Amino acid sequence: MLDLGELWRYRELLGVLVRRDLKVRYKQTVIGVAWVILRPLASMAIFTLVFGMLVRVPSDGYPYALFVFSALLPWTYFSGAVLLSGNSLVSSSGLVGKVSFPRLIIPVAAVAGGLVDLCISVAVLLAILPVFGVGWTMNLLAVPILALGIIMAALGVGTLFSALTVAYRDFGHLAGFALQIWMYLTPVVYPESLIPERWRFLLLANPMAALVEGFRAAFLGKPFDFGAIAVSLALSAAVFAAGVAYFGKVERRFADII
């Protein structure tokens, strides 16, 4: 099972791996870290064009660009973290086969690395909110708690995928479109209010739904659905525990089968 003391002893390695990934990501690029700002802005523009202007998806009365951006922040972080950590073990097979350290650090580092991008994106959103005439509210104080829920969900799903991918490379292929489907099951490009009220409870099965809506409420100053958020936080914690437990159960075999 999971050896927390061992994990603590290697905490510096986590920091080193995160820093490595960050450094490597923008080496040999011309505009470097600017990509962190450009990427979410570009997807905001694309989604605004397609869903806001062409399909005319309703956006609860807010500018669609803000509406989609505030939900894309947590979603982009989540899907990026799951994809990266899902592949992380296989892409560091050299380390797994030759060095002894708690394997959990590898997928966790992948999930942690995305947090820097998330923070920068949050800053960008905070900066453009007033441009659209939306003020900052006390709701923003909930962002760290909501982010915690998303981090837990990402860690749970990411570690699960990383462990499964070691044995069955299928999951490397599966993860990409599973996340795409998941995104459309989550109110990212459309508002929760688009779903008929009597079916809305189904969204509770998807912890990302209330958390993403929560992000939106935090930035746009809408009222929170506290009940749904509480359920989703608990569900995220359960996903986290399940993913890490499965990982702990199978990690002893990694070096033999990777």
Place this chain on the structure above:
Amino acid sequence: MPAIRVQNLSKEYVIGGRPRAHETFREMLADAFLSPYRRYRRLGGDASREERFFALKDVSFEIAPGEVVGIIGRNGAGKSTLLKVLSGITEPTAGRVELTGRTSSLLEVGTGFHQDLTGRENIFLNGALLGMSQAEIREKFDDIVAFSEVEKFLDTPVKHYSSGMYVRLAFAVAAHLEPEILIVDEVLAVGDAKFQQKCLGKMEDAARSGRTVLLVSHNMTAVRSLCSRAIWLDSGSIVMDGDAGAVSAAYLESNAKIALEQIWENPDTAPGNDRIRIHRVSIGPDGEGSTGGLSVATPLRLAFEFWNRAPSAQLNLSMVLYDIHNVCIFNSFSEPRPYPEGLVRGICHIPGNLLNDAKYRVRLLIVEDTSVPLVDLDSLAFFEIRETERPGKWYGKWVGVIRPRLEWETECLSPIGK
């Protein structure tokens, strides 16, 4: 209390490294529905007898603190598996391992180096992977850099390093590990002579400072000079455990006894064709009563027997020797002459101190009238020349396609100051 205690250790692998029967998720799902029990057993590592083999079989030993022990044995003997189990990278199938003290293992030089990062960044990354704290690395940073001799390129990405620089930097980080137990796999084979000397010096320091060191090496000279004790593994079991000199001598002796001979009994199916069929090939040491193996110093005798059904022709045997990189070492042939129909033998003598320690491939042609090859057997035989005991302090790979011992004359022509 021993630093390392290994009790009845076994490690079983499913051949191919993973259960082949469900390599894809679809197969696993199908399997899951068709036969949950079989799947359950297989996921639990319970493959059938033929699919598995023991990399380690009931290995037990104890190593006292401060002992420096060499693990020797042929390729595939289980040495690396043993180190992997001891370092906690892989779990034993059965048995127990107890390590008392902070352990670091170095199974590969430069694991975790990232091509796009600079030398400086890689020192911190690699150090952390090997279990050093960042403070410890900062403290030893200057020593590491000085040891590696790459000061000038510290801020260059390592992908632009020469392989020598890369290895030096990687070893420099590892050399500054200060664990109580150090586990090292065959790392003396890297770098140039000067650097190897430095690495050996570091290892000697580690041994002298009371650290427990366990190292795998193919290099008996290094094992004898560094280790007090050696453990010889073969096919996953301990053959001999004791004084490094005695064990390495016994190991070299056993290698020597492997005779290379292949016989084809049936003249209809043996390699060749209707006119020539090979009967027997043997490669061994030359000379009467010679029991020594094929080392660099050994004169060799390569004997080829064939059935001749081309009685009227002038025949000669032509042997071409290649190394494993398919570099042709030489071609040598016998005097052309006619042979009667029947079994013919040709023997080629290769003097000692000519071939280097390497693996060789023998190609044999039997040529009619010095121009028409009747048979051309591309890979008739393989043999390996092993390192011989050699004087001096350098243990590295001897470069060169061949390794002749040539005569040298040296003299002092005019001393300074006269």
